[in-house]
Amino acid sequence: MMSVAENLRAVRATLPRGVRLLAVSKFHPAGVLQEAYDAGQRLFGESRVQELAAKRELLPADVEWHFIGHLQTNKIKYMIPFVHTIHAVDSLKLLSEIGRQAEKAGRTEPVRVLLQLHVAREETKFGFTPDECRAMLEGGAWRSVSPLVRLAGVMAMASNVDDTAQIRAEFREVAAFFREAKSRFFAGDAEFREISMGMSHDYPIAVEEGSTMVRVGTRIFGERAY
Ligand SMILES: *Cc1c(COP(=O)(O)O)cnc(C)c1O
Numbered sequence: 001m002m003s004v005a006e007n008l009r010a011v012r013a014t015l016p017r018g019v020r021l022l023a024v025s026k027f028h029p030a031g032v033l034q035e036a037y038d039a040g041q042r043l044f045g046e047s048r049v050q051e052l053a054a055k056r057e058l059l060p061a062d063v064e065w066h067f068i069g070h071l072q073t074n075k076i077k078y079m080i081p082f083v084h085t086i087h088a089v090d091s092l093k094l095l096s097e098i099g100r101q102a103e104k105a106g107r108t109e110p111v112r113v114l115l116q117l118h119v120a121r122e123e124t125k126f127g128f129t130p131d132e133c134r135a136m137l138e139g140g141a142w143r144s145v146s147p148l149v150r151l152a153g154v155m156a157m158a159s160n161v162d163d164t165a166q167i168r169a170e171f172r173e174v175a176a177f178f179r180e181a182k183s184r185f186f187a188g189d190a191e192f193r194e195i196s197m198g199m200s201h202d203y204p205i206a207v208e209e210g211s212t213m214v215r216v217g218t219r220i221f222g223e224r225a226y
Pocket of ligand 1: 157216217219
């Protein structure tokens, strides 16, 4: 069996320059995250707020914590003082509430937020459809959300299927939407630059289609014990 350090090295070796690796460590104990940290990993992604907050206490302070799960407004407060990026924001209401909580917590650095797009065929996935996201951006109300929230790009999951042509088409749609949003709403904004897409089974396709950050769990840490 390969070690976490070996897995990390193998995944990193496949990533072109400019594509960052988010190690998705949900459901794995802090000791395993520490192994990855010792192998140089600094970006970690978690999908449950309490788990993220607990692990943060156990890992070195220079870890960059990313929240990748579905976020309920009543949980924001447990991570808002320290979370670096929130990947899956899919409503203006959630965006505003993150801003409100960031103000309340007295953050000094803005929290980065990615707009979650729903491009997969599955019904259960969260996220804006591209049309909904476009309408939200056109509405303009997001411009009056706290300056402690920085819209930093988009995030998506492809359908969980074997059909790589479908997966590729979905990732391509995300990248196209990103380019449209960039030129229409964020042209002068260097912070809006992230396309978070690609997981263990499909990240090579995501990278080919323009991902700037892949979210890889199983390929690094093995299967999760739920
Ligand atoms: C769990 C999860 C991942 C990582 O999945 P793996 O298949 O283990 O690589 C990536 N993104 C999101 C949003 C997740 O919930």
